[in-house]
Amino acid sequence: MSMVKQNLFSNIPESFPEEIFETLLENNRFKLERILSSGQATPENDWYDQEKDEWVVLLKGKAGLRFENESEVIELTPGDHLLIPAHKKHRLEWTDEKQKTVWLALHFDS
Amino acid sequence: MSMVKQNLFSNIPESFPEEIFETLLENNRFKLERILSSGQATPENDWYDQEKDEWVVLLKGKAGLRFENESEVIELTPGDHLLIPAHKKHRLEWTDEKQKTVWLALHFDS
Numbered sequence: 001m002s003m004v005k006q007n008l009f010s011n012i013p014e015s016f017p018e019e020i021f022e023t024l025l026e027n028n029r030f031k032l033e034r035i036l037s038s039g040q041a042t043p044e045n046d047w048y049d050q051e052k053d054e055w056v057v058l059l060k061g062k063a064g065l066r067f068e069n070e071s072e073v074i075e076l077t078p079g080d081h082l083l084i085p086a087h088k089k090h091r092l093e094w095t096d097e098k099q100k101t102v103w104l105a106l107h108f109d110s
Numbered sequence: 111m112s113m114v115k116q117n118l119f120s121n122i123p124e125s126f127p128e129e130i131f132e133t134l135l136e137n138n139r140f141k142l143e144r145i146l147s148s149g150q151a152t153p154e155n156d157w158y159d160q161e162k163d164e165w166v167v168l169l170k171g172k173a174g175l176r177f178e179n180e181s182e183v184i185e186l187t188p189g190d191h192l193l194i195p196a197h198k199k200h201r202l203e204w205t206d207e208k209q210k211t212v213w214l215a216l217h218f219d220s
Contacts, residue, residue: 085113
């Protein structure tokens with residue numbers, strides 16, 4: 001990270017088997033990440049159960065996000081953002097298989 | 111901010127005389143803002159001189175950013191991001207007049 005500009009939509013591999021998590025900024029207050037998806041989903045019956053609050057925005061591509069005990073899958077398209085409170089279990093039902101999905105995620109203590 | 115999704119590219123007024131700064135998240139660790147521009151620039155000979163570090167990303171539109179004592183104007187297009195250290199004087203030379211420019215800015219203590 002520096003005063004030299006970088007681009008969130010650059011340096012995206014042609015293909016990747018697992019989602020890619022890259023730290024853009026990290027200190028004792030928060031961590032800012034770029035996340036890349038290419039069709040991955042959270043394994044069946046698995047849930048993310050995180051220690052920290054997460055603010056997340058989808059910038060490119062598409063994804064389906066589900067919260068525990070909710071039947072509806074929330075479709076996220078570019079610009080969509082939401083706050084996932086710590087320990088609110090959630091999973092990615094799907095991400096776009098036809099194009100790369102680019103996210104920003106900000107993790108912080110409540 | 112909530113588990114209900116919102117969209118960074120929604121709720122943009124048709125026209126606005128001044129840039130619009132909206133706080134998306136704020137706590138004692140950082141402030142996350144959406145900034146909307148529509149052709150505005152920093153007034154001539156004025157500089158931003160901020161107490162905090164600022165990470166900024168341009169998501170839509172275009173802008174020209176200049177740092178003090180640098181002749182080059184840095185053109186920012188969607189996805190471009192950079193870190194502006196506290197007290198690093200900078201100004202917006204221009205923002206796109208033909209479309210709205212949408213930014214995210216994260217302000218935090220060094």
